[in-house]
Amino acid sequence: MDQAPRFVSQLTRSTLALILAGGRGSRLKHLTLWRAKPAVPFGGKFRVIDFPLSNCVNSGIRRIGVLTQYKAHSLIHHIQKGWGSLRGEFGEFVELLPAQQRIESSWYAGTADAVYQNLDILRNHGPEYVLILAGDHVYKMDYGPMIAFHVKKGADLTVGCVKVPIARATEFGVMATDSEARVVRFSEKPEHPEPTTPGGDTALASMGIYVFSARFLYERLIEDADRRESRHDFGHDIIPGAMDRYRVMAYAFANNETGSGNLGNQAAYWRDIGTLDAYWEANMELISVTPELNLYDTSWPIWTFQEQHPPAKFIFDEEDGRRGMALDSMVSGGCVISGATVRHSLLFSAVTVHSYADVIDSVVMGKVDIGRHCRIRRAIIDKGCKIPAGTVAGWDLEEDRKRYHVTPGGIVVVTPEMLGQELHHAR
Secondary structure, three states, rough: OOHHHHHHHHHHHHHEEEEOOOOOOOHHHHHHOOHHHHHHOOOOOOOOOHHHHHHHHHHOOEEEEEEEEHHHHHHHHHHHOOOOOOOHHOOOEEEEEEEOOOOOOOOOOHHHHHHOHHHHHHHHHHHEEEEEEEOOEEEEEHHHHHHHHHOOOOOEEEEEEEEHHHHHHHHOEEEEEEOEEEEEEEEEOOOOOOOOOOOEEEEEEEEEEEEEEEHHHHHHHHHHHHHOOOOOOHHHHHHHOOOOOOEEEEEEEEEEOOOOOOOOOOOEEEEEOOHHHHHHHHHHHOOOOOOOOOOOOOOOOOOOOOOOOOOEEOOOOOOOEEEEEEEEEOOOOOOOOEEEEOOOOOEEEOOOOOOOOOEEEEOOOOOEEEEEOOOOOOEEEEOOOOOOOOOOOOHHHHHHHHOOEEEOOOOOEEHHHHOOOOOOOOO
């Protein structure tokens, strides 16, 4: 079947994307106490959900629904401010779909149930294909070739997949395929993952990206809703229940931000920042000279809502060491490095670092104020923190555990609540 650009663009115009953005992301602990995981800041100026949204727009998919549930205010606010530019008169939209109890008198019970409860909305939009995406992964991907692969293979369901180290595969849905890339086994978060080759050190993991032929999706969701024993989840129920009876294919995400469908190709950049250590590492990767995830690629831009800030400012150059400078770092707009040193760190917008402070190997979110003579190392500083002058964090982890949260990897996490600075009031 022809896969020319015109053919692919016709398919993407016939596709509706649904981004599942209702999850808490409990393994991110303090970063998701007041926000959903897709709303977590990432990369200096973005939110995690900006990546699947940008992938959709760049792929030519401009009918997008975002399903929200857990502590969705900041996520909804971000989408309203940053993603309202699509033209409704051309049939383009980013539509927010909160848990409305439209079909059932309950909240979303699982990923499949979240889509099922919006079934009437899907049918009204009349897509030929439905692309279902996780809202909490960081990657760049052209979804057009995956949809074309789905059509070419005559698939009912196509699952995007990537190779991951076997030690991490327990966090994902793991599959096995035959010679034509048909899924023959699938296990959600298995205790003992099956390697891609006998004795191998990688497993084929689901990316949480699914292409469904629309009518097939509707039938499976209705069937699943009637099963009392079901968890109403794509990984636990829909995919395993479809493998034997229907054509379920695996599409490998590979090479230079676009997949090829060839399971032998090397996997491209894709990160599930599901833990605090993984979140810190993914941000730190961006600082390297040639990071795997290129945020400076104008051919595949990541779009976001961008507050208006003046350029970053570095002030003072005095002989006593009071110099404002940043080395091997990413510094966003509105930051003021005032006689301080920032090394191998990522600063979000409007961060102020005062004189004689040192910030090393750290992720500092927006509107943080770091006082004089602070020494911060290997830390994640949450948005809005005001770090008192003279604070030392990241040098003595035993002391840090008394005041902050320290991850298994030794990363110190600091939030306003830990500092007695209540930005959110529960009562």
